[in-house]
Amino acid sequence: MKKIGLGILVTGILLSCSTEGVQTEKKENAGLEVKDSAQANTVDTLSEELSVQIDSNSTEKEFPSGLKIIWENKASTERLKIGDVVKLDYVGRTADGKIFDSSRKVGRPIPARIGWGMLIPGWDKALQEMALGEKAKIAIPAALAYGEKGDNRRVGPNTDLNIELEIKEKLKPVFDSAGIKVYIVEEFLKGENPRSVKGHEKMMFDYWSFTDEGKRYDSSYEKGHPFVWHIGDQNLNFGLRTGLMQLKEGNSAYIHVPAEHGFGKKGLKGMVKPNQDLMFIVQIKKVE
Numbered sequence: 001m002k003k004i005g006l007g008i009l010v011t012g013i014l015l016s017c018s019t020e021g022v023q024t025e026k027k028e029n030a031g032l033e034v035k036d037s038a039q040a041n042t043v044d045t046l047s048e049e050l051s052v053q054i055d056s057n058s059t060e061k062e063f064p065s066g067l068k069i070i071w072e073n074k075a076s077t078e079r080l081k082i083g084d085v086v087k088l089d090y091v092g093r094t095a096d097g098k099i100f101d102s103s104r105k106v107g108r109p110i111p112a113r114i115g116w117g118m119l120i121p122g123w124d125k126a127l128q129e130m131a132l133g134e135k136a137k138i139a140i141p142a143a144l145a146y147g148e149k150g151d152n153r154r155v156g157p158n159t160d161l162n163i164e165l166e167i168k169e170k171l172k173p174v175f176d177s178a179g180i181k182v183y184i185v186e187e188f189l190k191g192e193n194p195r196s197v198k199g200h201e202k203m204m205f206d207y208w209s210f211t212d213e214g215k216r217y218d219s220s221y222e223k224g225h226p227f228v229w230h231i232g233d234q235n236l237n238f239g240l241r242t243g244l245m246q247l248k249e250g251n252s253a254y255i256h257v258p259a260e261h262g263f264g265k266k267g268l269k270g271m272v273k274p275n276q277d278l279m280f281i282v283q284i285k286k287v288e
Contacts (some may be wrong), residue, residue, distance in 0.1 A: 061129060066141035067122050069129055077131045080170070082115030085183045085254055086127070090165035100154035100161075109168040111185035113254055116279055117214025120145050123163060132170045138163040175246040179258035180239045182246045188283075189250025195287040196248045197231060203244070204228050204286040212277040226285050237262050240280055249287045255280040 062068040080086065087109035092101040103110045112118045114127050122144030130136060140161040142148075150157045175182040187194075197203055204226045209218040220227050229236060229244070236244070239257030247253055257278040259265075267274040 063125075065122075065144060066139075067125060067144055068139040069126050070137045070139075071130075072135040072137075073133075075131045075134055077133075079129060079131055080114055080127050080167070082128065083256075084114045085111060085171040085185070086114065086132070086167055087111050087169040087171070087185075088165050089168050090163055093162045093164075094155060095160040095162065098154075111171070111183075111254070113183075113279065115214070116210050116212070117216060118210075120161075122161070126163075127167075130167055132167050135166045136164075138165065173256075175243070177242075178261065179256075180242050180261055181254075181256040182243045183254040183256075184247070184251055185254060186252040186283075187248075187250060188252065189248070192250070194249035194251075197245050197284070197287055200231060200287045202228065202230050202288045203284060205244070206283045206285060208281040210279040210281070211272055212279075213273075217271045237278075239278070243280070244282065244284075247282070247284050249284050252281075252283045255282060 059071040059074040060068065088111075089103050089109045090101075091099060091104065093099050112127075115124060118124075119127070120140065122140030123138065125144070126136070126138045126140075140163065142158045142160050145161045146155050146157075146159065148157050150159060155161070171183045171185065173181040173183050206220045206226045207218075208216060208221070210216055231245075234241075237257065239261030240255060242261070243253070243255030243257065257280065259275045259277050262276070262278045263272045263274075265274050267276065272278065
């Protein structure tokens, strides 16, 4: 899909970078649009399929837009909502059956936050009709996928999509205070005694920045190098600083920052509107 994922993250080490999208409101810069495939990688050839079997007992829901959900198992539990962080096992196909993306490519379920621009509109909408543990097939019309342009990679113009998926996990924040929430989505150095950010002097991290409208407005990946933060410096907004302090080397995390702890009433010219909540997807590369 035309979005990002954290299954595979770019590595790189440089000693400095600018502070555009993570800064305090003192500095203003042009934003950027970072759009990728459904998750970080598309798939050339995959034979794996999720075990989603549709029978006469399955539940279906179709929307006027043409979006359709067919459940294998529909639970009576609470539906997912905007802001929830989940891990998904999925296979995505074009209408002719060709696989264009799959969580099997990275070998594990892929994280996503609902309603924050990480997924194409049809997929995002469908997840809000589903619950933890459910399996379904989702038929997404082109208008709610990549539209008239396609994704310039694996999905052509005006292409309908079919997604088979299972909602494997719903993550809880490891930190939740004053509206700031931290969700750890991967621990790449688990078991290797990684360094905590607290108690150290400097850290290096990659990031994507989102507004609550789903706009991706800044990214270290577009700059080509991680951001280096001298721990405790005030050059990052308060919410991001607070979130980063909860992490360890090797962590990938989603950090939710409410407007009052981000760019507040002023916003960030050309990038963040006044009173917008933010989300940062970060990977801690190195702590010193």
